[in-house]
Amino acid sequence: MPFLGVDIGGTNIDVVLLEDSGEFRYLRSFKTSDKISEIPEIIKDYERRYGVERSCLGIAAWIKAGKIVKAPNLPTIPEFDGLMENDANCFAFYAAKKFAFGNMLGITVGTGIGAGIVIDGKIYRGKGLAGEIGHVVVGNTEDSRTCVCGGKDHLEAYFGGWAIKKETGMEAKELFKLDESKIYEMKGFKDFCRAIGFAIMLMDFEAVIIGGGIGNRLDIARLKEEVGNYLMPEFNPEIASIKDELAVAKGAALLAKEGS
Numbered sequence: 001m002p003f004l005g006v007d008i009g010g011t012n013i014d015v016v017l018l019e020d021s022g023e024f025r026y027l028r029s030f031k032t033s034d035k036i037s038e039i040p041e042i043i044k045d046y047e048r049r050y051g052v053e054r055s056c057l058g059i060a061a062w063i064k065a066g067k068i069v070k071a072p073n074l075p076t077i078p079e080f081d082g083l084m085e086n087d088a089n090c091f092a093f094y095a096a097k098k099f100a101f102g103n104m105l106g107i108t109v110g111t112g113i114g115a116g117i118v119i120d121g122k123i124y125r126g127k128g129l130a131g132e133i134g135h136v137v138v139g140n141t142e143d144s145r146t147c148v149c150g151g152k153d154h155l156e157a158y159f160g161g162w163a164i165k166k167e168t169g170m171e172a173k174e175l176f177k178l179d180e181s182k183i184y185e186m187k188g189f190k191d192f193c194r195a196i197g198f199a200i201m202l203m204d205f206e207a208v209i210i211g212g213g214i215g216n217r218l219d220i221a222r223l224k225e226e227v228g229n230y231l232m233p234e235f236n237p238e239i240a241s242i243k244d245e246l247a248v249a250k251g252a253a254l255l256a257k258e259g260s
């Protein structure tokens with residue numbers, strides 16, 4: 001029987017099916033702002049239609065003991081009592097399976113910035129919120145910013161999609177097309193790379209895999225060079241990206257199937 005994976009991000013909702021053959025089948029995308037409150041019905045409908053065994057929501061939210069405690073990038077928190085996982089954790093799980101990494105960090109940069117940690121092939125959650133790299137304080141007394149979560153001077157307030165738009169007046173995806181160099185000149189890009197460097201020094205990961213609508217457009221050579229500024233030369237994880245907008249939904253479907 002197939003499994004359903006749903007990615008609820010700040011902008012879009014994507015639905016994929018993991019078929020008995022092991023192949024993923026893309027089903028549909030919705031605008032989060034239009035459809036988030038209808039998520040339980042949408043999922044039930046797909047479950048009936050495809051005879052789904054189990055579904056998993058990969059959601060841009062902080063989850064503790066199966067309950068959402070905060071979702072700063074979502075317009076509302078959907079009522080759902082099934083399996084839920086933080087979206088960046090789903091991304092990391094998918095990346096670990098795809099590339100067969102046992103110990104790795106997955107980072108998504110989209111509307112917000114999230115990270116998932118995989119240790120020995122399983123998601124590491126700590127007390128539930130491990131990997132909230134978007135909300136580390138990067139601090140800047142001259143340009144202090146309030147994060148969507150309510151905190152001050154968090155990484156996401158300098159390099160998340162919403163912050164890039166606020167700073168440059170342009171959607172990040174447009175900026176990549178028009179003048180990519182503007183992205184790399186941002187203070188937020190340096191902050192982002194420093195946060196990755198600290199995470200690598202702490203955990204000595206095999207790999208750091210980047211995704212999300214903004215993350216998957218970043219130039220890996222530039223990223224490696226800047227992250228390298230914060231690493232001892234003995235630390236040399238593989239740094240790569242996944243250019244697949246469905247990676248979170250696919251990870252959620254894998255989690256529905258395999259658990260973790």
Ligand SMILES: [Zn+2]
Nearest residue numbers: 135147149154
């Ligand atoms: Zn924050």
